[in-house]
């Protein structure tokens with residue numbers, strides 16, 4: 495699943511393309527299952543004849559700012575991808591195609607069809623929406639501080655691994671960066687969130703930012719099929735220290751890395767280094 499660095503890589507890539515201010519003239523749905531707050535007709539009426547002004551992200555959400563203040567959000571979930579192709583090029587699992595006046599198209603592609611697309615009349619409606627309103631701080635937000643985390647963690651009896659995946663606390667961390675962050679912090683994924691100290695909260699923030707910045711430099715982590723553009727993958731998987739390294743040696747102490755499921759999510763960690 496694309497996490498903050500993969501979404502950031504995709505947004506950076508999209509922002510370097512030449513579709514800005516070019517009119518969207520036609521939408522083709524192969525499957526409209528991704529539309530969550532509009533019908534096909536509403537979506538077509540909303541988007542057609544508008545242009546894309548800019549693209550940014552909030553956590554794992556990609557935000558398309560259109561002309562007339564309109565906004566589209568896309569969440570890729572497990573396998574969503576966005577491609578910018580010639581009008582006659584084909585992606586593997588297209589669900590929605592946005593045809594532009596320059597004989598090109600933007601394609602939302604998703605083999606699993608778990609992604610979501612929402613529309614909002616304006617920025618305030620986006621901020622007030624249930625999907626955005628509940629999000630916590632983003633990894634590089636100034637407002638993400640050790641005190642903020644400590645306060646979020648203090649009544650949490652659940653395991654720290656589960657808490658780090660909670661998008662209402664930090665928006666953008668998924669399974670890969672949660673495992674990597676806890677390894678760098680030497681914190682056991684089983685530790686209760688309420689038992690994490692202020693100093694450890696600061697370490698979580700520092701290490702999370704460090705790993706994510708490195709990942710963004712390497713255009714994200716490709717473990718299953720993530721691509722930020724057609725046939726363009728990330729390479730940060732080469733630098734992962736625990737994720738995907740079950741039964742291999744810990745790069746810090748040499749012990750065999752353990753793998754278990756915590757709240758249904760695969761978790762790789764070092765029993766010896768992480769306390």
Ligand SMILES: [Zn+2]
Nearest residue numbers: 744747764767
């Ligand atoms: Zn170790």
